Amino acid sequence: MKRLGLLIICLTLISLLAACGLGTDNTMPPSPLVQFQPTLQTNVLWSHNVGDGNGGYYLRLVPAASNGVIYAGSHKGVVTALDAKTGAVLWQVSVKQSITSGLVAGGGNAIYFGTGNAKLFALSMQNGQVLWKTAVADEILAQPQYVNGTVLVHTLSGNLAAYSAQDGHRIWSFDEDVPSLILHAAGQPQIAGNMVIAGFANGELVVLDINSGQVIWEQHVAYPTGDNPISQMVDITVNPVVVNGVVYAATYQGQIAAYSLDNGQLIWKHKISSYAGITANQSQIFVSDAKSRVWAFDEEAGAVNWRQLQLLGRGITGPVIYNDALVVADSYGYLHFMSLADGHFLARVSIGNGALAQPISYLGNLYVYTSTGTLLAIHSAKK
Template identity: 35%
Template sequence: MVFIRKLGLVLTTLMVVACASDPTSREPARLTDFQAEKKLKEAWSYSLGDGQAEAYHRITPVIDGEEIFIASSNGKIAALNKVTGKKIWKKSHDLRISGGIGVSGTMLFVGTSDGEVVALDRLTGQIIWTTPVNSEVLSAPQSDGDVVVAQTYSGEVHGFSISDGKPLWNYISQVPRLTLRGTSTPKIVRSVVMVGFANGRVVAFDIENGAVRWEQRISVPQGSTEIERLVDVDGRLLVLEDGQTVIATGYQGQIMAIDIGSGRPLWGKETSSYVGAASALGNIYVVAADGSVNALDGNGQGARWTQTVLARRELTEPVAFEGAIGVGDFEGYLHMLAQVDGHLIARTRVDSDGLRAPMIADGKLLYVYGNSGELAAYKLQDL
């Protein structure tokens, strides 16, 4: 049963509150007791602005060097020491931030609900340039140091000069009448930028001029209703350690491994997901739309395990951390599952407003950005 109660859906230009595709869908699974094997200990926390606010945003922090950068929907941006959480600087701008933070060299980038791509000074948080686009930006703009790439909710991809924000190229995709509330985040590998679209495709562009390198369909619309035909590729694309393979997930479609150089599919498995995947121990970990957490063999030959105890809890993108897989849920709980077989090993509540943004694992710390605007760093320790 596909549960999409809080995935903001859009029909033409009208936002409607989504309900389950089947009105008889069950409620989210209740949390069950388990024998904890680890504990999640908070190392530090920092509160910023309104967080995700009431909109269905997934504003995601970013780590670069020794700093972690965060933003809130009401225009606040801060730089923190990633180990201690100590504030380096904080700025407030008249921006309705809707896309998470991108970073390249001495610059940061955010997107807004008002259809803007904004570049800021990494050292001070001051705005360097602002360039308008035709609709809101729901994911973090990305850059290779020369070109900034941003995707809009209307299905366009734009390339801008990093120095002054001057438009360099753009691409327009065909957007279905009904889509999930969100977009994929552009992924840059060498001279190629890859983007997932609401029409179920992943397209790779030459980052310098926007020429299409290749195109691969992840999901094919099926069914008789608009909801049944949703095929968005909204989850973040995952580049494997070999630097040659990208993993894409599609709603009501499949998870697919694609050769970055040619666009050739290496393997695919039917799975419906609206968040990105994670990799560790030779496995690919994916959260299905029904809330099951799945470990797939890295070569696509089969499933290692499936955990259904968190069904319909609107889970975040999974993250591999300290021999475990972490997922957050709509009630703000952070769950840790054993990588080897998926059983629960630890749990803590981070934010009563819920968790939605992808988490970040870096060294011995796991960074979790709650919907209310609190960023917390956790250690996973033995009991």
Template identity: 30%
Template sequence: MKQWSKSLVASVVLLGTLAGCSSNDDEIKIAPLPVIQPSVEVEVNWEHSVGDGTQDYFSKLSPIVAYGKVFASDRAGIVAAFDTETGDQVWEVEVEDQGSIFSFSSGIDAQLSGGISAGYEKIVIGAESGMLYVLAQETGELVWKIQTDGEILSSPLLSDNKVIVSMGNGKIIAYDLADGKEVWSYQQDVPALTLRGISGLTESQGATFFGLPNGKIGGVLINDGRAIWEAVVTPQTGGNELASIIDVDSTPIAFGESIYAVGYNGNLAAIEIRSGNVLWKRDYSAFKSMTLNGFSLYLTTASGHVVSVDRRSGLEIWSQLGLENRGLTAPVIFEGYVAVVDFEGVLHLMSSETGEFVGQLEIDDDGHIAKPIVDGNRLYLQSKDGLLSAISIK
């Protein structure tokens, strides 16, 4: 088994550092790889390497499927497109390193970290260095790039002919998709102590919604950036330094008239979109994004439990504890099953109704951090060393 340090995202590394030295009694115990009797067989359809991946850096880089292609990138600046069916490479480019606005990380590589978004015949990706790149989806040709004044740690949102980015310094900025000119900006307050990472942006009813590092979820109008409301997911309770970290780093989910969000050291909440009123709250701690299917919300908690919750009431349907502390990705629904990948690169399939293990496949022992991507009957994964895999059920 790999050392546990290989499975930690930077968020958890930070928490461990803050906790200081611990006794043997406090040592994190990692669940062994479950031994199962699979009822579902999984196979790899094709694989390709995309640069050197993200290695052990914190990153939300994950592939995206659009225009019949899978787009993927590595931290250093390689961006590539592959045919979804055959896996044949369509194009590959390397975006230029422009240095960094941060003195401690200048000139090493492009530091791509925010994840890829697609729309309007373009793909967009941001970097820790503050660079924002817009490429033509058909050829990979650079359309424009701009240096922002903050780290871009989550996927941009493309809407209303705008590129909207959320930055580590608390800013949300909208740029004109045609030429990169700033349209509007919104500033949030950022606590002194937060997790490494920020929430992605979700669109609904003409607004974009996002988690905040102060335990809230907020929304602004896409047209002009005006704030509409903020709602408390997790209240500030004080206590020690670890207890004060209440970031909502997972990307909210919009469905119907509700927004669903979950925070670290806090709560899972359902919030009414129009008013910002909290409909219900339940005690869960998570920093990975959730997924929704039918009446169920699925999440991986900070301790590695996979949980199904009724979205109407917040009542727990089932909880799978067999992957505790195995550094799980966010869950996705794949061919009706709940899928996660752990720090050893093992794909786990669970029944969406009971949480029982039904399938298992080792993909790449370098491990995974990014959320898997589902498109039709294919699951796409990218490992920390850059291996892009297309998976299907036999």
């Protein structure tokens, strides 16, 4: 109860600090949209309303994609399957519970997601029928992960558990202590070979054996500093990234760090604050920071290659790489396309409403799910 009480206090401070809160940074006005000459041709292929979106809460309801179909869930419990090319609705169901996580597709036959009342659902890809549901440790805000018949779930209370994709029975469970005051978000566990990589609200990065849940190594990406609970928050709410045998993780009010996947040895670190997301290609690590600046770091040495500062205060999502561009959505209804080489703007697209969920790249298109429940398919090409 103490943790939940403090979390409620944290969420009421959003308008003062944008600290626990995420989304737009109310301590600064949004940067105006700068003028530039677009070098990409962008087209909205289709858009469709699929529910109430995140219902006004900070929920990163990332859609799932599989076999030419996009699956999206809304806070009020509506799940919709749409043809990825045409946007035609294939089916729509209501699970009558609040969906609080993104969706993940797995095994060619099911999609998985979490709810606010601590349930993990499996729905048939074919018709949306509930295949099974099971109770978990706490509210699920992190997008589940699927690998080889196993669904991995990271709950708000610091529990990471593996469940059978066939019937939902629990295979193993791991608990990490979390502070009293935490961000209302969590990162999706990532997979590398037989390892599960997850970040927690205490700033700890943990690598576990996927079969047993035994810890292989763990590292503190950041330690709490400051003289009050808010300044001591160092949550890892972004999804870790693995590239070329190196794990990259970033914390709120802390740093981004690179570790050897094999043994957890620190390779480099850099001070930063991020809750939105990171992504990578084979040479650079890209980060959206807490003030909506976009950073590009050299993968090997950690040097800053470039920063894009003209989105300050716009509440951007984590970045995604799409068609040789880096793309973020913002909380004011725009998609921003940037050069991977130096961060300059390539294109901008109005999406009508803001987005919290990181866009996804699939079958040559970009899919964006807005906070009010509109799913859009966008295509870009060089002019």
